[in-house]
Amino acid sequence: MPDTAMPILDVKGLKTVFRTRGGEVHAVNSVDFHLRPGELLGVVGESGSGKSVTMMSLLRLLPSPPAEMRNGTVMFDGQDLLKASPAALRAVRGSKIGFIFQDPMTSLNPVYTVGFQLAEPLRAHMGMSKSQARQRAVELLKLVGIPDAERRLGDYPHQFSGGMRQRVMIAIALACDPKVLIADEPTTALDVTIQAQIIELVKELRQKLGMAIIWITHDLGVIAGIADRVMVMYAGEVVEEGPVDEIFRNPQHPYTRALLKTVPAVRGPREERLQVIEGQPPIMHHAPAACSFRNRCEFAFDRCAREHPELQAIDAPGHRAACFLLDQALTQTPEAVDG
Amino acid sequence: MADITAGNGREGTVPLVKVRDLKMYFPIHAGLFRSHVGDVKAVDGVSFDIMPGETLGLVGESGCGKSTVGRAVLRLYDVTGGTIEIDGFEIAHVDRDSLRPKRPMMQMIFQDPQASLNPRMTVASIIGEPLDEHMKLSGEERLARIYELMDWVGLNREFAKRYPHEFSGGQRQRIGIARALALNPKFIVCDEPIAALDVSIQAQVVNLLEELQDRLDLTYLFISHDLSMVRHIADRVAVMYLGRIVEVASREKLFAEPLHPYTQALLSAVPEPDPESERHRKPIVLQGDVPSPANPPKGCNFSTRCPKVMDICKQQEPGVFDFGGGRQVACHLYAESMTKTAEPTGGDTGN
Numbered sequence: 253m254p255d256t257a258m259p260i261l262d263v264k265g266l267k268t269v270f271r272t273r274g275g276e277v278h279a280v281n282s283v284d285f286h287l288r289p290g291e292l293l294g295v296v297g298e299s300g301s302g303k304s305v306t307m308m309s310l311l312r313l314l315p316s317p318p319a320e321m322r323n324g325t326v327m328f329d330g331q332d333l334l335k336a337s338p339a340a341l342r343a344v345r346g347s348k349i350g351f352i353f354q355d356p357m358t359s360l361n362p363v364y365t366v367g368f369q370l371a372e373p374l375r376a377h378m379g380m381s382k383s384q385a386r387q388r389a390v391e392l393l394k395l396v397g398i399p400d401a402e403r404r405l406g407d408y409p410h411q412f413s414g415g416m417r418q419r420v421m422i423a424i425a426l427a428c429d430p431k432v433l434i435a436d437e438p439t440t441a442l443d444v445t446i447q448a449q450i451i452e453l454v455k456e457l458r459q460k461l462g463m464a465i466i467w468i469t470h471d472l473g474v475i476a477g478i479a480d481r482v483m484v485m486y487a488g489e490v491v492e493e494g495p496v497d498e499i500f501r502n503p504q505h506p507y508t509r510a511l512l513k514t515v516p517a518v519r520g521p522r523e524e525r526l527q528v529i530e531g532q533p534p535i536m537h538h539a540p541a542a543c544s545f546r547n548r549c550e551f552a553f554d555r556c557a558r559e560h561p562e563l564q565a566i567d568a569p570g571h572r573a574a575c576f577l578l579d580q581a582l583t584q585t586p587e588a589v590d591g
Numbered sequence: 592m593a594d595i596t597a598g599n600g601r602e603g604t605v606p607l608v609k610v611r612d613l614k615m616y617f618p619i620h621a622g623l624f625r626s627h628v629g630d631v632k633a634v635d636g637v638s639f640d641i642m643p644g645e646t647l648g649l650v651g652e653s654g655c656g657k658s659t660v661g662r663a664v665l666r667l668y669d670v671t672g673g674t675i676e677i678d679g680f681e682i683a684h685v686d687r688d689s690l691r692p693k694r695p696m697m698q699m700i701f702q703d704p705q706a707s708l709n710p711r712m713t714v715a716s717i718i719g720e721p722l723d724e725h726m727k728l729s730g731e732e733r734l735a736r737i738y739e740l741m742d743w744v745g746l747n748r749e750f751a752k753r754y755p756h757e758f759s760g761g762q763r764q765r766i767g768i769a770r771a772l773a774l775n776p777k778f779i780v781c782d783e784p785i786a787a788l789d790v791s792i793q794a795q796v797v798n799l800l801e802e803l804q805d806r807l808d809l810t811y812l813f814i815s816h817d818l819s820m821v822r823h824i825a826d827r828v829a830v831m832y833l834g835r836i837v838e839v840a841s842r843e844k845l846f847a848e849p850l851h852p853y854t855q856a857l858l859s860a861v862p863e864p865d866p867e868s869e870r871h872r873k874p875i876v877l878q879g880d881v882p883s884p885a886n887p888p889k890g891c892n893f894s895t896r897c898p899k900v901m902d903i904c905k906q907q908e909p910g911v912f913d914f915g916g917g918r919q920v921a922c923h924l925y926a927e928s929m930t931k932t933a934e935p936t937g938g939d940t941g942n
Contacts, residue, residue, distance in 0.1 A: 445860045477872070
């Protein structure tokens with residue numbers, strides 16, 4: 253993908269706060285990112301790091317209250333989605349931007365047939381007639397590799413296996429030819445052999461349809477295989493982003509490095525003892541005024557508690573990280589930071 | 592199916608856990624009179640040994656029966672058939688009263704630490720409950736033991752009066768581990784102990800389990816779908832598919848050179864956190880889904896999805912071929928080569 257292409261989705265300063273009885277929780281803290289046409293952006297982070305909330309905020313899918321979008325702009329198709337009218341937003345949701353959720357069982361409606369659920373966006377967004385929608389639904393099921401598509405339109409979600417249900421979810425998300433597909437942990441609930449099927453399917457569909465994809469996951473292996481660019485999130489902030497090879501070869505943020513080391517491999521040399529990241533991710537009751545990772549970071553020093561690190565560029569194009577070590581690294585050799 | 596008897600790896604020692612031809616069927620009732628119309632064959636003839644101090648990894652996809660094996664081995668179910676011997680005691684077919692005194696030596700760590708801890712009990716009462724049930728301790732001894740257990744699993748003693756909801760997932764799993772350790776067990780079934788935890792917390796819990804194993808000389812049956820974690824923690828690995836074990840081998844051999852087509856597909860499907868090798872990885876993508884255990888296919892259970900399927904696979908159950916060194920594979924592919932060698936390999940390939 254050429255780096256110069258205009259982003260199809262441009263997010264700036266996104267800030268989402270949940271107002272709970274236990275006080276405010278700052279789930280997304282000034283997140284900036286962009287997505288170029290045809291690109292696959294991988295979003296990595298642990299639970300609670302704000303990856304899902306960020307993506308839900310884009311389409312204002314979070315119930316408010318308790319969620320509150322405090323700040324930011326989400327430019328898509330020449331309009332700011334955060335300021336768009338409900339009608340304009342509805343025209344985008346499920347149509348120009350498709351969404352695939354983690355659990356295919358809970359995101360499909362159990363009392364409607366799969367055919368009905370596939371036809372719903374087609375009739376709502378594309379104004380298709382019943383028979384047109386049915387025809388398109390059959391095409392879509394074939395596209396995602398569901399055998400015997402015509403007959404299966406009349407089946408209910410419980411009659412499909414987990415992998416097949418996720419294929420149905422993908423078919424629904426693709427129904428209106430979206431420009432952007434947001435996939436929130438689409439393979440986490442699936443077995444590895446089924447995951448492999450779905451990943452192959454997504455790779456194939458990308459080539460065929462050319463949409464841009466945001467793929468949220470905590471599985472670094474999956475990301476390594478499919479992403480063009482990776483964004484690492486921690487405590488509601490982007491701590492590092494860059495091209496996939498850069499992130500895995502040359503990770504700069506201590507959190508990214510630690511995350512890469514905690515995962516044992518199935519191939520290659522075996523570690524005697526797993527590396528751990530001690531402690532727990534913080535619960536953000538306030539907007540971060542310092543580095544949120546400092547309490548778990550082995551390289552933390554006094555400045556990390558005083559100031560808030562901003563994303564800054566590193567040598568490789570498009571690679572940025574938010575860490576004060578980078579300032580030091582400029583004056584020292586990179587090995588010294590490697591510890 | 593003939594026996595796959597995992598556990599020839601260490602000659603000369605007596606296995607702590609010895610399971611032979613374990614069957615666990617769940618009846619299906621249907622119709623007006625709820626008559627018995629069939630069985631879900633969740634576990635259909637599984638055999639393995641676990642040596643003292645060893646970790647046997649049990650891997651497979653959801654629905655393959657691995658958790659049922661774990662529960663059946665501890666007699667949390669009344670098994671349909673087969674024998675289970677733990678530390679020399681046959682437990683598969685004894686009544687509850689004679690089983691009860693054996694319970695302390697075998698314990699379980701559950702997948703979901705949220706669901707397996709009573710939300711209305713404090714940490715101290717959760718960890719202390721097995722002590723009340725099986726030991727006669729004074730209040731002081733009891734508290735001392737609870738504190739000791741909390742130290743072992745890395746929980747701050749000050750948290751003893753707190754309730755499960757006040758802890759994070761990783762800490763809750765530590766409470767579950769402390770409870771499992773309370774009665775000095777010899778054998779612990781870990782049923783997906785890290786599946787519900789975040790990656791950075793998984794490593795903490797796995798390291799803790801390894802530390803405790805060294806310190807207390809524990810034997811684990813480690814059930815997981817996470818192949819990379821099993822490779823890390825297990826000494827030997829058994830791979831299950833649709834109620835049966837298809838391959839057993841030492842960790843090194845299984846991951847270096849899987850022999851059963853299902854193991855090969857399973858391992859090739861695991862993505863690796865390395866973009867360069869991911870570009871060259873060609874996963875064996877299996878077609879279709881796992882058949883229902885209520886209606887398994889004729890012949891080899893894997894024959895409906897196997898990329899190397901032959902005619903014989905659809906008619907006949909494969910025998911089990913012993914490759915020596917504790918490695919066994921249930922697949923027709925090896926029938927020819929193994930009959931040619933005629934005599935069983937005597938473990939000379941063992942390491």
